[in-house]
Amino acid sequence: MALKKRKSRQSKRKRKLILVVVALLFALAITGYSYRDFIFAAMDKHDAAGLELPPTDAEPVETEEPGGEDEAFEPADPAEPGWTEEDLPPLPEPPPGELLRIKDGDYLLALVTRYTTLGDYEPSDLRQIPAEMIRPEQRQWQYYLRAEALEHLLLLLEDARGAGMELFINSAYRSYKTQDQLFRDYASRHGEEKANTFSARPGQSEHQLGTAVDFNSPASYMGQDFGNTPEGRWLAENAHRYGFALSYPEGATEITGYIYEPWHFRYIGVDAAAAWKESGMVLCEFLEKRCPQEFVD
Numbered sequence: 603m604a605l606k607k608r609k610s611r612q613s614k615r616k617r618k619l620i621l622v623v624v625a626l627l628f629a630l631a632i633t634g635y636s637y638r639d640f641i642f643a644a645m646d647k648h649d650a651a652g653l654e655l656p657p658t659d660a661e662p663v664e665t666e667e668p669g670g671e672d673e674a675f676e677p678a679d680p681a682e683p684g685w686t687e688e689d690l691p692p693l694p695e696p697p698p699g700e701l702l703r704i705k706d707g708d709y710l711l712a713l714v715t716r717y718t719t720l721g722d723y724e725p726s727d728l729r730q731i732p733a734e735m736i737r738p739e740q741r742q743w744q745y746y747l748r749a750e751a752l753e754h755l756l757l758l759l760e761d762a763r764g765a766g767m768e769l770f771i772n773s774a775y776r777s778y779k780t781q782d783q784l785f786r787d788y789a790s791r792h793g794e795e796k797a798n799t800f801s802a803r804p805g806q807s808e809h810q811l812g813t814a815v816d817f818n819s820p821a822s823y824m825g826q827d828f829g830n831t832p833e834g835r836w837l838a839e840n841a842h843r844y845g846f847a848l849s850y851p852e853g854a855t856e857i858t859g860y861i862y863e864p865w866h867f868r869y870i871g872v873d874a875a876a877a878w879k880e881s882g883m884v885l886c887e888f889l890e891k892r893c894p895q896e897f898v899d
């Protein structure tokens with residue numbers, strides 16, 4: 603009798619368990635979840651480089667396609683950082699004798715320094731800068747920028763002209779090959795050590811991004827005195843409103859590895875430039891400490 607009772611209690615429990623499992627499977631089926639989702643959900647704040655990403659407002663990605671689970675847990679769009687006060691984890695150590703290879707040159711906030719490289723990255727959306735933005739005597743040259751950077755450059759130049767400034771462009775996109783020739787040329791004339799202080803090696807120039815520009819004015823052409831001209835001062839005060847940041851400021855050679863270049867600006871997007879300006883940081887520090895960076899393993 604007692605045995606029968608126990609057996610019936612056991613089968614009751616078993617039925618309950620089966621019911622719960624069936625209900626759970628049903629719930630999983632209608633929400634489109636798989637067991638992998640649970641595993642990845644526990645890891646979803648980490649990107650491929652193991653960096654903790656700031657929260658974003660990104661919509662959760664649908665997982666309708668069979669076998670598409672992994673895509674749903676790609677790192678949040680690094681183009682929308684949170685600009686947190688908290689520093690990001692330090693960059694990974696490059697393999698001995700090598701540089702950190704930037705994963706995506708299209709990323710507007712990619713950290714381009716003497717310890718990272720773009721490899722042979724080429725932007726896919728280069729547009730020609732209109733000739734009137736170049737000094738009349740240099741109009742045989744053609745310069746290119748990525749579409750979004752050019753759009754903002756044109757707005758900047760229009761407003762600068764409105765404010766009585768005479769600004770021209772004398773360099774923009776440079777390919778890996780062009781930078782290679784340029785560096786070799788500088789090194790042959792000034793020696794490699796000196797060339798290193800004012801010229802990037804191929805793969806390491808912000809100009810290869812297609813978002814960096816060099817400005818000049820009638821009073822100053824690629825000289826440090828450009829910073830003291832009305833045009834140089836106007837840029838220093840206003841360029842960030844159009845998404846451009848001064849890459850190599852005065853007194854920051856130890857941090858940037860380059861001399862003061864008041865003519866060299868890089869487009870990083872209007873929001874990012876506002877956050878950079880607000881931070882008071884040197885651009886490379888801002889990119890390293892406030893913006894997620896991804897490198898090729």
Ligand SMILES: [Zn+2]
Nearest residue numbers: 773815816866
């Ligand atoms: Zn430059």
